[in-house]
Amino acid sequence: MKMRCEEIRAKLKDFLTGNLSFDESDSVEKHLSRCDSCKEELDFIGEAESLFAEMEFAEPPAEMWNNIRRKIEEDKKSPFRDFLGGFFFPSVNLRRVFAAVVAAIVILTGAGIFLLEENSQIAQSVYPSDYVSGHILTSYDDPLSDRVALNLIIAGEDNIR
């Protein structure tokens, strides 16, 4: 379709109802006098307008509101279904809350694991041999110094390696 025809067709409804300015109406009329395709479109619009103008609304059945109200009330009375529905198909807000809770759990779990690791390292560094070796050092010149403890230090350091 030519650009000119598209422009004219956009104005045909207003042309029919007399809502165009004198100049616009004149320009549409001139185009219609030499364009059969747009003239046919004008006829279709005019006929369709009159066909639909004759249509009237049918009366809806009277019992509809009672049926709708009953369904609405039934839905209100089943909070368990709503709860499950909300759980499986949560709203945007619920999804955000859920995401925040999951993120908090992940962060807290990560922090917990990190702290446990730290604690176990502390526990490892407090090896009994430290105390024993301290004792051995202070009682180095003691003739009753604990030879068994010395062996324990050696055995413990071997385990660490």
Add this chain to the structure above:
Amino acid sequence: MKKNDFEDEKRLAEKAGEGDVKAFEILFTIHKSRIYNYALKMTADREVAKEITQEVFVRAYKNLGKLRQKEIFNIWIMKIAVNLVKDFFKRKAKDSAVFESNLPDDWANSPQNFRSSAHSPEEIVIKNEKKNAILRSLQGLKPDFREILLLYYVEGLSLRDISFTAQIPEGTVKSRLSRGRAELVKKIRAMGF
């Protein structure tokens, strides 16, 4: 619709969105006829039209709280109707086929479907024949064309609102309107009117 009507309707939609059934009943009274008639002219089946209309309002009540712009309630509810009618055609797998009406042949002669301006018995007969031809021709169109013609001519929606309601680009609305209109008029002319 006047500006005040829009504001009243917005207020009703806000109340209904908070669960006020009375407010929703008023909205139902305002819109039941247009929704039912759209469904009826699309499906040509009174029972289906009734079921669709009821489902439209039940869904509207359930989801109204989520509608942010309450002032577009009239277009939003029509969008629900358009979607449910489309679902109906999908279920029937007749989307691209010519729709077979199950209405009685004299349905168009029923006074509830048309305004009557004819007076003499001959005029009434001719008028009724033409009315019948219009409805049969409309039902003979593809649902895609019928949908756009009804939204444009009966609902009086703008091309932009039809684009929102039917969820298709405005250009597609224009082309379907033009093609649907041409097919409808050709069908009626072929019947001798």
